[in-house]
Amino acid sequence: MNMDKIVTGTFDEDAFPYLHLRVMNRKKELSVSAKAIIDTGAAHCLVREELAQQLQLETLRVADYRHPVFGKMPLTEYLMDLRFDQEGRQMAIIEDIRTGTLIDPYYPASVIIGVEVLKHCTFNYNGPQKSFSLCFAIQ
DSSP states (O other): OOEEEEEEEEEOTTSOEEEEEEEEEGGGTEEEEEEEEEOTTOSSEEEEHHHHHHTTOEEEEEEEEEETTTEEEEEEEEEEEEEEEETTEEEEEEEEEEEEEEOOTTOSSSEEEOHHHHTTSEEEEETTTTEEEEEEEEO
């Protein structure tokens, strides 16, 4: 039997769709609440370096990256887990997400959620009402 678990979010002052979730390192039993912006144009997820270090996320590799604004720089890839809650209740956990380093120091969130996560749910966007929802089908 399938059950749908729905998480809703809204828009911040910069008009980015966002929600608060838990970034986790299940192996070390560490987690932190963080603001995450949904970016449907991003293939991958990104996390701030400070948050990755705080959670002791597993490093997968370090590669040279050519950023369109900041130029050539090293980019660390990590493995993280995300927990989506609604009104204090756990709705879904997505495990073992490959994530890169969020380089922009002025970006208004600690996590960017890209297609790597969105492929696990249905994303419903309601521009006029300034809201969105993620619907997870749980077996």
